[in-house]
Amino acid sequence: MDAMGRSTKPSVEGSKKPRATTAPASAPGSGADVGSDFLQLDIGQAPPGGRTAWLADRLRSAIADGRLPVGARLPASRVLADELRVTRGVVTEAYRRLAESGQIAGRGRLGTVVVAAPAAPRDRARGTAQTGPALFGSADREGVVDALRALPCRIDLSPGVPDLAAFPRTEWLRAERAVLAGVTPADFGYGDPRGALALRRAVTGWLARNRGVRADPDEVVVVAGVAQALGLLAQILRADGIRRIAVEDPGSLGARQQLEYGGHAIVPVPVDAGGLDVGALRASGARAVLLTPAHQFPTGVVLDGERRRRLLGWAAEGGVVIEDDYDAEHRYDRPPVPALRSLASEGVCYAGSVSKLLAPALRVGWLLVPPDRLDALVAAKRYADLGNGILTQLVLARLMDSGELERHLRHVRLRHRRRRDVMLRAVEAHLPGARVHGAAAGLHLTVTFRDQSGGFRDTDLAAAALAEGVKVHPLSWHRISPGPPGLVLGYAAGPAHDIDEGIAAVGAVLRGLRSGR
């Protein structure tokens, strides 16, 4: 920070209109004579042994937040190395990493210039100096989903995101106006850690209407999405002596990481056409299981009636069922599948959110647990954050109570269905021989390949697709035990022509892989 006063570029602060300040001004020329004016880089901030990663990260940040726009020229590696008092290899390696992820490129006499900036600067992960191939090849998947999200691309077919362009901005603003007009001063104070009563009531109405779940508002805890729900459950189950949680295999990588971070060992249980293998769950000895009964992630299968009964029998004997009802409201060619929680409240922890209904960035969900775990859950939520923010809760409550959210859902369902159909046609055209799973509902489909030619790794396919600007999830990310290669393909977020073009690009790189190019 010593060098901040000598910056030759306008700093974040400097770009604002001047204002009276109580902060001491940096005297020009003050501070030690170390560091670079370029981005005010100070090698003293780099962790020991991590200078290259640190420098690459700083450059990536500057590109992402616009300090280094497309076309900006980077200092010659020799010059920057001198200024930072590092070896030239540190700088060239950092440059190489950014070049590999497509953000900078050598332009002959022009030197090294910025050639691409991420579309969404805030969608950038931290501490990940990983490039595409390194990322997909990594055995350590910690933060890998964030890292992929952060990389720039032309077409994003990642799963798990609804049509965000359809976000009901006008209705949101109208509801916010009404909320701000009606909210009491006390509502702005510290509140109930379970969340606003208005939203807990609205959620019970929503669940009764849409998911067959009957609950009392007193049983609902508003959480910051299913991610927080899983984190809080991991915590209270550990406090209860549970150390191992069974999960579906294949199943969500993100959810698994959430539980592992919460201190649990993961027990994989196979999934087949009828959903989770309840016999295998029983045989595993795990006392808790996380599953997605209405639309299994990523295969899309529905937990069948017989298995539901057997699973609830297991729960009645003391097993803990965590039902992640993440996208059940999105269905196209099949009747609604009721939530497990609608069949039994004992032993079932039920989690849902608005991430797939409206937008993940709202970070609002709900968690219902059996009565004997409610006090522990409320304490966990209290100590996590004292409860969710109030205004978003009250706006959502209005949108739910007024029927606006159901209208929105009907609206996006039509768009999602059309996009799914485009993707199905594109898969048929461009990925011959691929088997499609779980297209009847949700926001994604899964394809698997049964290759005659000895097969390939789906991580290689995903990496090659990313090199062509198309982002997909390799199915193996979401597998614990090995299985045929595949891809998990989100179709809901983007326009139809992107879907067709993206799948065509995947088809082209797949042909390349198979022909051994």
Added chain:
Amino acid sequence: MDAMGRSTKPSVEGSKKPRATTAPASAPGSGADVGSDFLQLDIGQAPPGGRTAWLADRLRSAIADGRLPVGARLPASRVLADELRVTRGVVTEAYRRLAESGQIAGRGRLGTVVVAAPAAPRDRARGTAQTGPALFGSADREGVVDALRALPCRIDLSPGVPDLAAFPRTEWLRAERAVLAGVTPADFGYGDPRGALALRRAVTGWLARNRGVRADPDEVVVVAGVAQALGLLAQILRADGIRRIAVEDPGSLGARQQLEYGGHAIVPVPVDAGGLDVGALRASGARAVLLTPAHQFPTGVVLDGERRRRLLGWAAEGGVVIEDDYDAEHRYDRPPVPALRSLASEGVCYAGSVSKLLAPALRVGWLLVPPDRLDALVAAKRYADLGNGILTQLVLARLMDSGELERHLRHVRLRHRRRRDVMLRAVEAHLPGARVHGAAAGLHLTVTFRDQSGGFRDTDLAAAALAEGVKVHPLSWHRISPGPPGLVLGYAAGPAHDIDEGIAAVGAVLRGLRSGR
């Protein structure tokens, strides 16, 4: 839930306009013949051995959320006991608890009726069947702050809340409109766990202008208030092998509980007129300390210059300083006190929030940690909730960038100062002999009593004040080691006449306590 179809009162759902539903309707008369139509009480939901507490809690909930409005009559205890198949003692004891907290009362022939409902229904804690005296007398303080918050009162002099009636609703809505007009679809997706770049930039500007802190947006992690900041720090410090955290004594009960819930043993370190005793900290052997250097909670003292230097020396040797800068922006008769973080970034974890600037219910704060802890913090925040909600972040960023938040601060500072002056006069008039601490800044002041007459317990004083409808914090809640009785009195939230009347009521009950009435 079996009895839901037979309810004689309109249920939450029933009060809404009818709408197409996919939920199965409850058949009237279906289900087992157990439970009461009154509030659809089902004793099967009560935990074993906790029926009284459960029933009291259900009644309290129904009063709080309006299902039992003021004037509503409760069933005769004999009738309700029969319906619930419990002994009559369970019902009479539950009724007694609610009568003791002033929510219901016997009215002769009319039976037992609801006489008071909480002012803010959502401000209700769970799992606390505590009445005022039980609450203040409790040795187990888990959830005690929430429980006090949940109780009804006439005048609330709890500390830690700014003038909530001054919340800038118009400016908020205007900023929200601009945000909704400018936000991209990608902003509604999963984002950077550190928070929106726009807010991280705005926070660095705010901290530079107002707290003398220079930081890069990449170092800022947006959190759900200081409570979450402490929870995340507790987690990453434990992962680093730290198991004991030193805290100020006296110091914030809530912060202490946060760290204890996070698995840490608490090491009390005395506070005197110069702030935390750094020598005692060093002697304690603790490797981390939480403190409030700019305006110590609850005493209001400032950490003096010599101790700052010694504390930073301790940090340079490897100690971890957690600086809770909770209300430093509020000052009246003294120059600004810079943040410790402005003097050194190594070894200092800096936490602040908008809770005291705008409203606690927004649940937004920020946490800056030294570079070697940043990756661990980002991972902890990712697994906690994947990041804060986007809209509130972007609105706050606009209010900070436009200068609106500083205007708001100047505006409320005048109101807060007037209210503080009213409280100082009221203390002088009604609490003779009380010693006032920390009135030069903040949102509260602390009074201590040095009684000639052998003393009294401040929890008794607070309980007696609550019985008169006035809510205050006993100083002993925030003490670890014993000390003179006292009160922590918030003056910022309410109007001047409430302050005067509240302190007068405290004075009256104090005279009663002293005369042994």
